[in-house]
Amino acid sequence: MPAALCRAPKTVLRSPADTPSGRPATSPETLPLSAGQPGRRVLIKGGMVLSMDDAVGNFARGDVLVEGPKIVQIAAQIDPGDAAVIDAAGKIVMPGFVDTHHHQFETGLRSSLPDAILVPDGQPENTINYYETMLQNYSQHYRPEDVYINELYGGLAQLDAGVTTVMDVSQIHHSPEHSDAVVKGLQDAGRRAVFGYFEGWWEGNQYPGDAVRLRSDHFSSDDQLLTMVMGGEIYIPGYENAWKVGRELDLQIALHVVGTFGMAPTFDELAKSGAFGPDNIFIHMTGISDFAWKTAADAGSHVSLSVPIEMHMRHGQPPIQRALDLGMGLSLSSDVECTMSADFFTQMRGLITLQRMNVNDAALGGAAEYPKLMRCMDAIRHATIEGAKGLRLDHKTGSLTPGKEADIILLDAEAINVAPVNNVPGAVVTLMDRSNVDTVMVAGQIRKWQGKLLGHDMAKLGTELAASRDYIFEKAGIEQDLFA
């Protein structure tokens, strides 16, 4: 049994017939502990089902049947038979969110750079900046144990918020032990994760060559929650080799593309050389040429935007409309919690309000033509199925579709900040926050139940994370100032 479930409350699964009223049971006593195990059937009953799959459709009141790790049926009404029943009345039942770019190794440094921009600009108030403080100082001091606790805690925190899939951009591969600690942290969090093998800085650093070992040690099977992507940062000398190694291993190549950080000429050269492909995940895509945009679109490359971070940290205008106009796959990503929340309600609201502001501005400015306003359903699409496609995981996750794995979240639509519901995507995008995430399932296994994350002693993990943070602050020579 997975670690995440073996420490859950010792309770006995009851079939619906055991409940006195005959009503589906949702009390902690009926937590379907064996959910996700081969052959075990769980029926999520009577929820507002938002499938994000046009072929399945949506149900004002519908049932989702899960068997073992997979969704087997979605319909207005399904006979439970021998299935354990989860009463989803008053809940929105939808696919878990997909974050296509998150630096989880920085979790212990949350809120440490709330006012920072990406790189220094010569202004005294921006002396503390992300590049110099985070990457050139803090990150240099991580031990493997720091990597592990940061990865685990960050993963659990996002799982608690309904983000069931992540691409973790781990720029912390100072040694093979650091890399293994990333993998272990992702595994122990018990969610679907893409291990992004990015750079490292210590003498023991074997990036990118260690990719071969990592792939064979940890990613030889596709039948697991973890997969791998190769980091190919073009601001690092020798990136050509990282791209080559990644492609030889049949891995997608992901990289930050921030033209305002001096990457535009290199990106143009790569575009000219025909290096872009459908295996590329380009993060941010700010400040780059029209030519590079068109080449990336023609190549079928994917775009991951961290809208609140790009606005806050001066990456440049988030190129939402550009990606949409070119018909590119567009997903959302949280990026760094040292400066912004990793919760996906924040991501969706950042995306939709900025897109609509720009369109509304054009309309008010008298433009003869302007783009269509984004709708709430679109924002959810970018936060779920588009992310799954970008990570090549849409055969497993991103929508509620029979045959896919059961990465499902139940959102409380009767809560004080939402009730009464009059529009499901509207409630999710414009009203909800992480407090509405009631239950979270990954590949059929229940990771959060009725508002409580299962299987981990979060107080203990929090203490370990704070101790790691203290160590890193001390090594970095930075004194903590809670009100700086």
Ligand SMILES: [Zn+2]
């Ligand atoms: Zn990033």
